[in-house]
Amino acid sequence: MDSLLSIRDLSIAYRGRGGTSQALREVSLDLYRDETLGLIGESGSGKTTLALAVLRMLPPAAHIPQGQILYHHDGRTADVLSLGAERLRRYRGEEVAMVFQSALSSLNPVLRIWDQFLDTARAHGETDPARVRTRTRELLSHVQLEPERVLSAFPHELSGGMRQRVMLALALLLRPRVVVLDEPTTALDILTQRTIIDLLRSLRREFGFSMMFISHDLSLAAELADRVATMYAGRIVEIGTTDELFYEPRHPYTVGLLQAVPTVHGDHRTLHSIPGSPPNLQRLPAGCKFHPRCPYVRPVCTEAEPDLLHVSNGHRSACFFWDEVRR
Amino acid sequence: MIILERVSRIFRSRGEAIRAVDDVSLEIGEGQVMSLVGESGSGKTTTGKMIAGLVTPSSGRVLFEGRDIRTLDGAARARYRRAVQIIHQDPYACLNPVRTVGDTLAAPLQLYGLADGRSRNAGIGELLERVELTPASAFVDKYPHQLSGGQRQRVAVARALSVQPKFLVADEAVSMIDVSLRISLLNLLLKLRQETGVAFLFITHDLALARHFGWDGRIAVMYLGRVVDVGPTRTVIEDPHHPYTRALLAAVPEADPHITRTKPRLRLRSQDPPSLLHLPSGCAFHPRCPWAESGLCDVIRPELTHVRAQEVACHVAVREGALPDLAATT
Numbered sequence: 001m002d003s004l005l006s007i008r009d010l011s012i013a014y015r016g017r018g019g020t021s022q023a024l025r026e027v028s029l030d031l032y033r034d035e036t037l038g039l040i041g042e043s044g045s046g047k048t049t050l051a052l053a054v055l056r057m058l059p060p061a062a063h064i065p066q067g068q069i070l071y072h073h074d075g076r077t078a079d080v081l082s083l084g085a086e087r088l089r090r091y092r093g094e095e096v097a098m099v100f101q102s103a104l105s106s107l108n109p110v111l112r113i114w115d116q117f118l119d120t121a122r123a124h125g126e127t128d129p130a131r132v133r134t135r136t137r138e139l140l141s142h143v144q145l146e147p148e149r150v151l152s153a154f155p156h157e158l159s160g161g162m163r164q165r166v167m168l169a170l171a172l173l174l175r176p177r178v179v180v181l182d183e184p185t186t187a188l189d190i191l192t193q194r195t196i197i198d199l200l201r202s203l204r205r206e207f208g209f210s211m212m213f214i215s216h217d218l219s220l221a222a223e224l225a226d227r228v229a230t231m232y233a234g235r236i237v238e239i240g241t242t243d244e245l246f247y248e249p250r251h252p253y254t255v256g257l258l259q260a261v262p263t264v265h266g267d268h269r270t271l272h273s274i275p276g277s278p279p280n281l282q283r284l285p286a287g288c289k290f291h292p293r294c295p296y297v298r299p300v301c302t303e304a305e306p307d308l309l310h311v312s313n314g315h316r317s318a319c320f321f322w323d324e325v326r327r
Numbered sequence: 328m329i330i331l332e333r334v335s336r337i338f339r340s341r342g343e344a345i346r347a348v349d350d351v352s353l354e355i356g357e358g359q360v361m362s363l364v365g366e367s368g369s370g371k372t373t374t375g376k377m378i379a380g381l382v383t384p385s386s387g388r389v390l391f392e393g394r395d396i397r398t399l400d401g402a403a404r405a406r407y408r409r410a411v412q413i414i415h416q417d418p419y420a421c422l423n424p425v426r427t428v429g430d431t432l433a434a435p436l437q438l439y440g441l442a443d444g445r446s447r448n449a450g451i452g453e454l455l456e457r458v459e460l461t462p463a464s465a466f467v468d469k470y471p472h473q474l475s476g477g478q479r480q481r482v483a484v485a486r487a488l489s490v491q492p493k494f495l496v497a498d499e500a501v502s503m504i505d506v507s508l509r510i511s512l513l514n515l516l517l518k519l520r521q522e523t524g525v526a527f528l529f530i531t532h533d534l535a536l537a538r539h540f541g542w543d544g545r546i547a548v549m550y551l552g553r554v555v556d557v558g559p560t561r562t563v564i565e566d567p568h569h570p571y572t573r574a575l576l577a578a579v580p581e582a583d584p585h586i587t588r589t590k591p592r593l594r595l596r597s598q599d600p601p602s603l604l605h606l607p608s609g610c611a612f613h614p615r616c617p618w619a620e621s622g623l624c625d626v627i628r629p630e631l632t633h634v635r636a637q638e639v640a641c642h643v644a645v646r647e648g649a650l651p652d653l654a655a656t657t
Contacts, residue, residue: 042505144598159599185580189366189532194578195598216506219580222587242584260510261582262539264564265590271539273511277475 003072004178004210005031005054005096010067012049012058021281023049025234026067031178036204036211038225038242040218040257044278045231047214051180054212055098056080056088071095073177094124097176099167101183106167107155113166114151117173124174132173139169142206143199161192168199172207181213185220197223218261222246227314230254233279233289236308240315250311250322252294258327288319296321328526329355329378329411329494334387335552336373345603347373349552350387352631357493360520360527360544362537362560364575368603369549371530375496378528379413409439412487416499418479422471428455428482429467435489454485459515477508481515488519498530513540534579538564548572551603551611558637568639570616570650593617610641618643618650 012024024046031037039047052058054069069080073095083091092098100106108116114136121132137147143165155163164184171179184200185193201224204211215221221228221242228246229239230253238251249255256274276293279285285292291301300320308316319325336348348370355361363371376382377389380396388395391407399407415421422431432451436442442450455463458481471479480500487495497516501509517540519525527544531537537546538560546563548556548571556569567573570593577593595615601607607614613624623642631638632645643649 042507161599189600190534190575190578191366191595191600192598193580197580217580218506218582219587222582222584223580246582246584257506258582260506262510262535263581263583263586264535264538264576264579265581265586266583268538268542271510271514273509273514274507275511277477277508278505 002033003030004033005029005212006068006070006072007050007054008068008070010050010053010069011065012046012053012062012067013065014059014061015063016061016282019282022234022284023062023281024053027234027236029229029236029239031210031212033210034208035226036213036224038221038228039212039214039231040216040221040228041214041231042216042278044233044281046234047231048182049234050231051098051182051212051214054080054178054180055092055096056083057092057098090124093120093176094174095176096178096180097171097174099171099179099181099184101186107163107170109155111154112151113153113155113158117151117170120170120173135173136169139172140166142203143169144195145169159192161188161195164188164192164196165199168196168203172203172209175207176209178210178212181211183215183217184213186215186217200224218246218257230257233284234281235289235318237290237318238316239308240311244312244315247327248315249327250315250317250325251319252296252325253290255325255327256293296325328357328392329353329528330390330393331374331378332388332390334374334377334384334389336370336377336382337385343604346552346606347603348377348384351549351552351554352387353547353554353557355494355526355528358520358524358526360529360541362529362531362541362544362546363549364531364534364537364546365549366532366600368551368600370552371549372498374549375413375498375528375530378494379411379496380408381413409490410493411496412490412492412494413496413498414480414483414487414500416502418476418483418503419471421483422479424471427468427470428460428474431482431486432489435486439490441490450489454489457488457519458482458485459511460485475508477504477512480504480512484512484515484519488523491523492525494526494528496528496530499532500529501536502531502533516540534564534575535581548575551601551606553611553640554631555612555640556637557631557639562636568634568637568644568650569641570618570644571612573650574615 007027007029010024010027014021014023041047071078071080117136118132126132140147140150145165185196225242228242229236232253238254245254249258259272262271274293279289287302288305291297306318306320308318309322311317311322331351331353334351338345338347351374365371373382377384396407429451432454433447436447436450452463455466460466460481501512504512529540541560544560546560547554550571556572567576574593574595581587594617596617597615609625609627610629613619629640629642631640634645
């Protein structure tokens with residue numbers, strides 16, 4: 001398969017008052033052409049750090065002891081972590097665009113929507129406002145907004161759902177090949193969530209970008225993703241197709257998450273929580289980081305940390321006993 | 328035990344009136360659970376606060392054991408205050424940051440004279456054990472910032488339980504907690520229901536949580552300040568009558584790829600909810616409703632009407648056979 005982004009052995013740590021937090025530990029991951037990859041995990045799992053790293057938007061306290069992010073385009077490969085300022089500026093937006101969780105804080109509050117589109121286009125070398133206007137109108141119509149009404153509005157004059165749609169349109173302005181979304185539906189109402197989900201699907205069909213989204217919400221992954229990666233304590237602990245992860249999960253943490261989420265339709269069943277709580281990233285346990293909470297734990301789990309082990313084709317699990325793990 | 332009689336609440340903001348809750352009537356008996364679901368701005372939190380006495384209705388009455396809570400005085404008022412407790416959404420904001428867990432729990436025990444001296448410490452220990460913060464001695468001297476979100480919310484639950492309430496208003500009590508810990512808190516609340524028979528108003532935007540928690544209870548669906556659909560949890564979820572309830576159920580993403588990708592969609596006429604400042608005429612849902620009939624739904628506001636086990640505020644849904652059978656389309 002054709003990989004657009006390759007993350008290799010990437011580790012990221014944050015220096016803080018209490019010590020160093022290991023936010024990401026030797027993560028390797030590919031994002032392929034035309035796919036939607038969902039990264040799921042709870043707070044502290046490293047999913048946001050991973051997404052920010054792809055855009056090189058990590059906060060100053062972050063440092064990268066090892067690893068690479070490779071971006072492949074036209075038979076060439078760019079090393080994202082060593083891009084110069086000008087090349088990085090173009091990479092962000094033209095190659096890889098990001099849609100943040102809070103649309104209100106990522107739009108400029110004192111600029112009308114039209115000016116935000118125009119500014120973005122100009123910053124990337126587009127000098128003809130008429131061309132920008134045509135493209136902007138087209139995009140706004142695609143996200144089911146009335147261009148005339150929205151273009152002259154300030155961000156605060158739009159509802160949360162409308163702002164989120166403006167953000168999607170703005171992200172697509174420069175025709176990126178990859179769109180990274182941070183919790184794209186969190187904090188939105190159900191009917192608005194549905195609108196955004198359906199839009200993401202149709203936009204991807206229409207414009208043909210690859211998508212990587214992060215969410216704590218398993219149902220978003222079930223809806224949108226082709227592949228899903230489960231993250232825990234800074235690592236990918238399981239990765240596979242959406243059906244594999246939901247119907248044949250082979251990591252105890254993925255199983256635990258699935259058993260903790262109620263559904264509206266389907267059988268009414270008893271839900272189980274995962275005992276214990278997520279680890280302190282400054283004092284990670286030895287061995288498998290999930291072992292203190294794991295029902296399958298054996299002595300070896302407290303000593304060695306498993307790599308992602310081969311389950312089937314693209315399905316991998318970081319559990320020594322994946323063969324025994326069942327939903 | 329709790330009855331809302333045509334309760335409304337209007338907030339004023341910059342000279343404009345916002346009808347947060349509009350003519351809501353509900354009844355929750357002893358030991359029962361009522362889930363209140365709706366999107367942001369639907370008025371569910373304000374409704375919960377009126378039951379807990381934190382917000383005064385602009386019109387209508389809240390009855391506790393048959394008496395208007397505004398007319399209660401002396402002993403009767405104290406009894407109501409103790410009987411009805413609220414658990415707020417945000418475990419970070421609702422605990423006093425300079426009080427230890429022990430102090431937080433001691434205050435209500437002392438206020439109501441439920442325990443003093445040595446028995447107070449025993450009481451605190453017992454409360455912490457009931458919310459599964461064990462060993463209790465590891466938590467008594469902790470400050471809120473030393474606890475995780477889930478642990479804080481357990482302290483808030485313990486505080487509510489300290490006065491042996493009969494009625495708990497849980498306002499998105501588990502929403503802000505990580506997935507793996509959320510269910511343990513929810514299961515804890517379920518266990519408390521079984522053990523103590525406390526009644527619940529369970530406020531949530533999450534239909535799956537409402538279904539799970541209130542499986543044997545009732546659901547009321549709110550839209551723009553009004554209750555549009557009420558009935559037993561099972562029938563509202565499996566055979567929803569109101570078009571808005573149908574829209575919610577069709578829209579909600581599910582953590583099962585097959586279910587969520589194949590369930591029938593309901594196409595709304597408009598994606599955007601109207602502003603509370605400019606509510607549509609007639610039925611407030613009519614501009615978005617696929618079954619709205621002009622000359623009727625945009626003119627006359629529908630009242631809650633019995634349809635089998637449910638009550639529904641919709642001109643069209645009350646007519647037998649007027650809406651497509653959901654079971655047939657699934």
